[in-house]
Amino acid sequence: MCANMYEIVKAEKLTPDVTRLEIAAPHIAKKAMAGQFVMLTVDEHGERIPLTMADFSAEKGTITIVALEIGKTTKKLGTLKAGDSLFSLVGPLGMPTELKNYGTVVCVGGGIGLALMYPVVRSLKKAGNRMISIIGAKNKDLLIYEDEIEKVSDELYVCTDDGSKGHHGFVSDVLKRLVDEKRKIDEVYAVGPIIMMKVIANLTRPYNIHTVVSLNPIMVDGTGMCGSCRVIVDGKTKIGCVDGPEFDGHKVDFENLTARNRRYLAEEEISLRSFMGAK
Ligand code: FAD
Ligand code: FES
Numbered sequence: 001m002c003a004n005m006y007e008i009v010k011a012e013k014l015t016p017d018v019t020r021l022e023i024a025a026p027h028i029a030k031k032a033m034a035g036q037f038v039m040l041t042v043d044e045h046g047e048r049i050p051l052t053m054a055d056f057s058a059e060k061g062t063i064t065i066v067a068l069e070i071g072k073t074t075k076k077l078g079t080l081k082a083g084d085s086l087f088s089l090v091g092p093l094g095m096p097t098e099l100k101n102y103g104t105v106v107c108v109g110g111g112i113g114l115a116l117m118y119p120v121v122r123s124l125k126k127a128g129n130r131m132i133s134i135i136g137a138k139n140k141d142l143l144i145y146e147d148e149i150e151k152v153s154d155e156l157y158v159c160t161d162d163g164s165k166g167h168h169g170f171v172s173d174v175l176k177r178l179v180d181e182k183r184k185i186d187e188v189y190a191v192g193p194i195i196m197m198k199v200i201a202n203l204t205r206p207y208n209i210h211t212v213v214s215l216n217p218i219m220v221d222g223t224g225m226c227g228s229c230r231v232i233v234d235g236k237t238k239i240g241c242v243d244g245p246e247f248d249g250h251k252v253d254f255e256n257l258t259a260r261n262r263r264y265l266a267e268e269e270i271s272l273r274s275f276m277g278a279k
């Protein structure tokens with residue numbers, strides 16, 4: 001392994017709680033595709049966590065990840081600076097986004113999901129689709145990747161929960177308006193909080209608009225060996241990290257995913273408290 005493998009080339013805060021890291025990983029960058037993720041360990045005492053690649057460049061030999069700092073590992077990640085190195089990085093993992101010319105695709109994203117949505121919009125646009133992007137956040141200061149997504153979209157709709165920018169309300173309100181206006185929509189792609197993806201899937205189901213969602217089950221190895229990330233799709237057990245992370249939203253059991261993602265809440269809280277206390 002070369003000395004600067006997994007070195008942070010650039011580190012920046014997109015919002016007070018969102019960190020973007022560009023990492024030297026030429027072997028991953030040359031194979032990476034939209035929708036795929038990496039498993040990383042910050043230091044030798046750390047756990048492995050999955051993060052989607054928000055960008056990748058085979059020419060530069062780097063990948064970019066964007067993390068919402070919600071717990072011990074993502075907060076630790078947020079302390080890294082250019083020149084630091086990750087302990088381990090594995091990828092690209094998971095099935096890439098299916099890149100077909102569907103016609104008109106509506107991509108819907110919320111919160112940290114916007115960073116994950118960017119390479120998907122870019123790739124679907126390159127595949128010849130007309131791209132309508134609907135992006136949302138709690139307020140205008142938390143809207144990330146707006147400029148990047150706008151550049152690769154034919155139409156962009158911005159929503160904020162507090163009305164500080166664009167539509168005052170949810171991304172699902174805008175999608176509903178487009179559906180009610182009988183706009184031509186051949187495919188919908190949604191990424192963001194589980195509740196948002198569930199609402200979008202419920203909205204498109206009666207209209208039979210195929211809807212892909214990007215799921216975030218708890219992953220341990222990320223390569224199909226432990227079963228931690230199992231999800232129920234169409235009544236069958238699927239392995240999130242190798243069969244997904246993208247699935248047909250009309251067939252996902254969102255209640256099961258929500259419950260399974262809460263199964264270590266007590267331990268996560270203790271871990272975060274001891275990390276913050278130790279800082
Ligand atoms: P913790 O306090 O340990 O956990 C907070 C919450 O995060 C938990 O309640 C649980 O719901 C979830 N979580 C915890 N551990 C894991 C784990 N090992 N795997 C998955 N979820 C976990 N987040 C981003 O900010 N940016 C991304 O690009 C991104 N991409 C993801 C891609 C995939 C395929 C998956 C499955 C998840 C992705 N996530 C992403 C979620 C991210 O992995 C978790 O937020 C992170 O692991 C939390 O770690 P923590 O120690 O900071 O928080
Ligand atoms: Fe272990 Fe998917 S994370 S099987």
Ligand code: MG
Binds near residue numbers: 047071072268
């Ligand atoms: Mg954790």
